[in-house]
Amino acid sequence: MGIRKMVGRLTKPVEDADREELEAYCSVVDATPLDQLVLRSRGRYVGEIRSIRIVPRAGADALEVAFTDGRGSATAVFLGRRKIAGLTPGRRMLVEGVAGTDSGRTVIVNPIYTLLK
Numbered sequence: 001m002g003i004r005k006m007v008g009r010l011t012k013p014v015e016d017a018d019r020e021e022l023e024a025y026c027s028v029v030d031a032t033p034l035d036q037l038v039l040r041s042r043g044r045y046v047g048e049i050r051s052i053r054i055v056p057r058a059g060a061d062a063l064e065v066a067f068t069d070g071r072g073s074a075t076a077v078f079l080g081r082r083k084i085a086g087l088t089p090g091r092r093m094l095v096e097g098v099a100g101t102d103s104g105r106t107v108i109v110n111p112i113y114t115l116l117k
Helices: 003-011 014-028
Strands: 042-057 060-068 073-079 092-102 105-109 112-116
Touching (some): 042 073, 073 092
Parallel strands (some): 073 105
Antiparallel strands (some): 060 073, 092 105
16 A cells, blocks of 8 residues: 555545445445435435434324435434334444435335344
């Protein structure tokens, strides 16, 4: 490894290094990158959970799981759920479902999910 490359790696912000590592991981999995997501069509997406929150929707709670693949982001919405075992920030997951929008955000409602890593 050249000295410039090594210095570049040592001086790169941690966020950039983490994003690049996440992009590399997600590109290996057979899934559509989130920046190429097509609305109203079924797809498979992989990413790392960034945040989880419980939001009331139509009189019932919904679990909103925001995730990113380093290129884009989306939110998986699980209606009628307050908690799902294993879904924690930093965990990677594969999501399959139909993407749409809600208040300008990309959402996938009641997706099929697989926990990774």
